Amino acid sequence: MYFQIGLDKSPLAKGVDFGEQVEVFKKQLQLAKDLKRPASVHCLDAFPELLQIMKEIGPFPAGVILHSFQGSPEVVPQLTKLGSYFSFSGHLMPLKEDKARKIVKAVPLDRILLETDAPDALPTNPIFFVPGNATLNQPANVHSVLTYVASLLELSKEELADISYKNALGVFSFQGSKIPLK
Numbered sequence: 441m442y443f444q445i446g447l448d449k450s451p452l453a454k455g456v457d458f459g460e461q462v463e464v465f466k467k468q469l470q471l472a473k474d475l476k477r478p479a480s481v482h483c484l485d486a487f488p489e490l491l492q493i494m495k496e497i498g499p500f501p502a503g504v505i506l507h508s509f510q511g512s513p514e515v516v517p518q519l520t521k522l523g524s525y526f527s528f529s530g531h532l533m534p535l536k537e538d539k540a541r542k543i544v545k546a547v548p549l550d551r552i553l554l555e556t557d558a559p560d561a562l563p564t565n566p567i568f569f570v571p572g573n574a575t576l577n578q579p580a581n582v583h584s585v586l587t588y589v590a591s592l593l594e595l596s597k598e599e600l601a602d603i604s605y606k607n608a609l610g611v612f613s614f615q616g617s618k619i620p621l622k
């Protein structure tokens with residue numbers, strides 16, 4: 441597992457030179473590919489650049505996990521073809537529901553993953569809190585993400601839990617992983 445690399449053009453990365461990000465990211469992504477490991481990729485406001493780089497270096501048979509995915513539905517097919525998985529978190533929840541639905545429905549079911557991005561991305565309907573800090577997220581809230589994404593996809597929670605669990609086993613069972621090979 442190569443974890444966590446990426447590109448960020450959002451205000452969060454203000455002052456971080458983008459050219460430098462690209463240079464480092466390319467090397468890290470190439471290394472993940474050479475090692476036949478899945479890479480977990482953070483991408484904010486830089487999907488055209490991400491797609492370009494993934495086309496240059498890819499495809500990625502071991503998988504690329506686009507964590508906390510909030511890209512547009514339009515980029516999904518090309519990213520899928522290159523080997524991407526799309527991991528949804530509570531970051532979907534502040535988006536307009538219709539926008540979130542379009543993103544989620546663009547992703548093939550066999551490429552969907554769920555995550556919390558804890559301690560970030562506290563869901564709008566958290567079930568669990570971190571004692572002493574009500575603004576922090578924690579891993580058990582993956583249940584809130586499951587509930588929301590299942591509702592957008594019109595699937596039962598059980599169905600989506602099963603799908604995302606199988607997808608996770610698939611991508612995390614690389615050679616050398618502690619998860620048994622598929």
Ligand SMILES: [Zn+2]
Nearest residue numbers: 482483507508
């Ligand atoms: Zn991130």
